[in-house]
Amino acid sequence: MRLEGKVALVTGAAHGIGRAIARRFSAEGAHVVVNDINKKGGEFVKQEIVESGARASAIPADVSSKSQVDAMFDQVFDQLGGLHILVNNAGLISPMLHFLDENADEKWWQKIINVNLTGTYLCAHRAAHHMARNGGGVIINMSSGGASRAHRGFAAYDASKGGIEALTRAMALDLGPYGIRVNTLVPGSIDTSDMTSESREKRGENIPLGRVGEPEEMAGPAVFLASDDASYVTGHVLTVDGGMLSQQRSATADIFPLSKYPKLL
Numbered sequence: 001m002r003l004e005g006k007v008a009l010v011t012g013a014a015h016g017i018g019r020a021i022a023r024r025f026s027a028e029g030a031h032v033v034v035n036d037i038n039k040k041g042g043e044f045v046k047q048e049i050v051e052s053g054a055r056a057s058a059i060p061a062d063v064s065s066k067s068q069v070d071a072m073f074d075q076v077f078d079q080l081g082g083l084h085i086l087v088n089n090a091g092l093i094s095p096m097l098h099f100l101d102e103n104a105d106e107k108w109w110q111k112i113i114n115v116n117l118t119g120t121y122l123c124a125h126r127a128a129h130h131m132a133r134n135g136g137g138v139i140i141n142m143s144s145g146g147a148s149r150a151h152r153g154f155a156a157y158d159a160s161k162g163g164i165e166a167l168t169r170a171m172a173l174d175l176g177p178y179g180i181r182v183n184t185l186v187p188g189s190i191d192t193s194d195m196t197s198e199s200r201e202k203r204g205e206n207i208p209l210g211r212v213g214e215p216e217e218m219a220g221p222a223v224f225l226a227s228d229d230a231s232y233v234t235g236h237v238l239t240v241d242g243g244m245l246s247q248q249r250s251a252t253a254d255i256f257p258l259s260k261y262p263k264l265l
């Protein structure tokens with residue numbers, strides 16, 4: 001019960017990593033506000049949490065819309081009396097387009113930047129004003145390995161995540177004196193879209209731990225950053241990727257392949 005008595009807002013919590021974090025935060029004693037643009041999905045996760053015996057609310061909103069974000073925060077402050085933890089998890093990955101694709105236009109760029117980067121800013125801005133006046137708090141952002149090593153066809157996405165890492169450091173400096181810690185998680189290849197067993201296996205081959213990650217494996221690091229166990233951790237980028245970003249070449253292209261590893265009894 002490391003988050004007992006806390007109110008935590010998790011954006012994009014109807015599915016995947018956000019859902020796993022929302023469920024785990026509630027199991028750790030927090031009252032979780034499940035946000036998502038998908039109203040039905042958000043209600044479903046709220047219900048799952050309530051049925052587990054914990055407390056939760058669901059507030060649908062598009063994090064890229066300032067008016068919807070403002071209405072959501074007003075509702076949180078009015079109904080729950082405050083906010084201690086914000087997880088900026090909502091994110092758009094697709095459409096993936098080559099930089100020279102005719103559809104890789106300003107509209108495509110703006111949509112991904114608006115949800116991922118501006119959405120993070122809008123929610124963090126409202127939360128920070130409240131937390132700074134109410135004894136501090138914790139903000140956790142969600143980056144990607146794409147912030148430091150590019151994916152093919154992901155220019156807008158990778159740029160949005162690079163922005164999130166820079167924003168994390170900038171907010172950590174400005175907000176530290178007000179008792180607000182700001183960190184970012186970097187998920188690796190996490191199976192949130194029901195990959196086939198074949199693609200799970202193929203992806204896993206190139207990951208040092210030998211497998212893709214589960215959404216629940218993002219939840220423990222999120223609890224750590226949200227809790228007092230991380231009371232001296234701010235401006236940090238915590239990578240949770242089975243070692244992916246540590247490697248120079250993929251396992252299949254390496255000059256010292258897995259087949260040469262010693263067979264231990």
Ligand SMILES: NC(=O)c1ccc[n+]([C@@H]2O[C@H](COP(=O)([O-])OP(=O)(O)OC[C@H]3O[C@@H](n4cnc5c(N)ncnc54)[C@H](O)[C@@H]3O)[C@@H](O)[C@H]2O)c1
Nearest residue numbers: 012014015016017036037062063090091144187189190192
């Ligand atoms: N899954 C991975 O392997 C992986 C890897 C790196 C980074 N990430 C990041 O982790 C976060 C979660 O990813 P996921 O795989 O769980 O994604 P997901 O698609 O499973 O879930 C994302 C959720 O965000 C919601 N959402 C989308 N746009 C929204 C908006 N404008 N306002 C509110 N909610 C919105 C969706 O409805 C969905 O429920 C994202 O920021 C993603 O970029 C994921």
